[in-house]
Amino acid sequence: MSYCELGTCPYDKTHRIMIFRMPKHIVKCAKNYRGPPLQTCKYNAAHRVLDMEEHLKECDYYLRSIDDQAVQIALSTRIPPVQENGHDVDTPL
Template identity: 80%
Template sequence: MSDYEFGICPYDKTHRIMLFRMPKHIVKCQKNYRGPPLKICKYNATHRVLDMEEHLKECPYYLRAIGYQSVQIALTTRIAPIQEDGHDVNTPL
């Protein structure tokens, strides 16, 4: 078996594509697609779905992005600890 990861084409579920080839495949397959319009995930453009809300609950790229944003917010809004004498721990006396 191949060492490559495979994915399923969002436009034709019978297509099993190596993930590194998926962007090019989607462009070609989209031209022949006659179903309901699919929305493009802004966290990974190869994700094409009918219901974006449901997709974002499971999308690893979205979950990674919000996790990163949460860490950044926590780091930028961190309040410096105060010692018992009222001085900021990071400020020299």
């Protein structure tokens, strides 16, 4: 028994597709799609939604990227800022 996660096709809610097949399926389904245009999620191209703002509230890829950014910021604040304007900064007067 293999565990396969199923997702719902954004273009047709009756399509239940294995997650790893979703990108290919979406390309195929988008060609036959006749409804209102869907936006592609920046965080996962397999996410196609009508309302991106609503989607981002529950998009785990987006939420994960926020977490990552928070970690990055937390890490970078521990490193002292680097002087980038050359060696003249500490020239005594």
